[in-house]
Amino acid sequence: MQKKLIIFMHIPKTGGTTLNEIFKRSYTENEIYDHVPLEAMSKHFSQLKEEDKKRIKAVSGHHFYGIHDLFSRPYTYFTMMRNPIDRVISLYYFLKTYPGYYEENMRNMSFEEYIDWDSQARNGQIHQICGQNSQLSLEKAKENLKTFEVVGITEMFNESLLLLKDKLGWNDIAYKRKNVTKSRPLLQEVPTEIIKKNKKNNQLDIELYEFAKSDLIKQLSDLKESPN
Template structure:
């Protein structure tokens, strides 16, 4: 009996992934998904899973780098969401300032965080290329080419629609989760500081543009009926949020 394809959501921090993750989890039973180092509502590392539990798992979601599929000896597919790097770094800074385990960020200025903060320089490229140490933009692009869907936060509804089509998901209407409050908007950050973020995230800027290109290609391939359905979904969502 085939164990089937393993669906993997590579959740990059502060890309709108918490909202997406809630929708993703609804598609599976509790014993079918390994979610952010937890299984069936209990904290657990992946290497603690039994062989039987691994066989039953159909999906993985979490802040995992590309390569997590190597824990399972079966076919797999990935999807992910990227975010405009300047906005992602600003959001990450204000979120981590009050997050347990990141006390070092509390006393950092945004400028200090950009240069040496955790989850700041080129994090998206690091995660997608699968390296814990050195971001490889070409490897990251090669990996993205193999993903079932590559979304971007700024086109969240369009991304969701492509995911629904690719994975035959049910209802994808949502309310936003884990929004960083009490933060400066991108427009409020001084231009020299935004330029510094771009400098330290040059690879992420390139990868983000590539991700948008991949998503636009999917959107352009939609049929006229699918485009109508997408427009209807976006109208419904604007009324909800």
Template sequence: MSEDHLDIFMHVPKTGGTTLSAIFRKQYKPIEIFDHDSFQYKVMKMDQLKAEEKRNIKAVAGHYFYGIHQKFSPRPFNYFTMLRDPVDRVISSYYFLKDYPGYEMVKDMTLEEFVVNGPEASNLQTLLVCGSQKIPDIEKAKENLKTFTVVGVTELFNETLFCLKKEYSWGDIHYTRKNITKNRLAKEEVPLDLINLIRKYNALDLELYDYAKKLLYEKLQSLTVDEQKQLEKFKLEQSALN
């Protein structure tokens, strides 16, 4: 990638993004990357950045909606992201937010109530990728994903990471998993009617997730024989670490 480009990691909550963000940060000096937790807080602080500070920034990471590159206009930019099976993502999000400060409303919710009325429980991935904070637009989301340098999926984390290393010429990408939601039901333990309810409220995310897998598989199929061997070696090394 050109040094002039702004590298943007769109971190979708509960997709393995905290682990990926830690790897991403290792590739830059502290003053070169803008990374905070809250979307509203980040936008406010970004607007306060001085021109010189913005020029020093080479990368952005966080829970941003597509379009955050406009804060750095007219600089060229590229995005990458990680999506996750929507059912797994919603279940993980529910158990994570139950104990997360600022989300007290979730504490007394059942999983079913969270799916119907909870924050971040309905087509969040489509909302983020299409760039709308109100109405999820699946076609716009797909159109945006086509322009992303890498579109990964949590279930193929190592494969995604290998593609990112190749595209961005990253250094060390070995990792230990971070921010894993503990004390949660596995997908297999959730009643089928509740699984179907999650699917109903995340129909667009399911479609977008399938599209993301298609894009990733196409990229993996384009790897050379030597790169495929490197990928298998990396996966074996990671299995020993985690």
């Protein structure tokens, strides 16, 4: 039986850059599509010989759920989710100085303006998990999560890594933090009214995050109790 394709759905500002560095160690350059845009990946894959297609073992990137349809083979996903309010704060301060489109548009944009402007700041996590052209729905997201081997939690990064190591057979999970947003305020330093607005804009993300966190805690408990 053909081994499952392992897909890392990288949700921005969840610790995914650090996690991806660990993930990539298990594969050679010809075995993984690492943050290749969908159109370029689809074109490249379609031009491969059948034996070369079988060598592809992994995919990582800021893709939406459904990327597995490109490969027509067994698959499983994993991802990381983050406290939605903290994630949006991190996104704003990261993108504000990100070269190109975001830096040009956000140079003089306040955080309050940003959370209404960028779709990533409004239930961005559940959007990726539901799929690009799917209606946002907690039920749809939970259904899709059934095909995820692990949904890690940024605030429980080390614990999430231990579960990924167990589930995916990783050997080396040592890491140095990558792509950390600097010069951002703490959550408690953001005005209360803006936090309230942020919560309203991310209610579905908050509900899915709590669901995923509860499930992760249960899996970790099961792992601890299982015989070696």
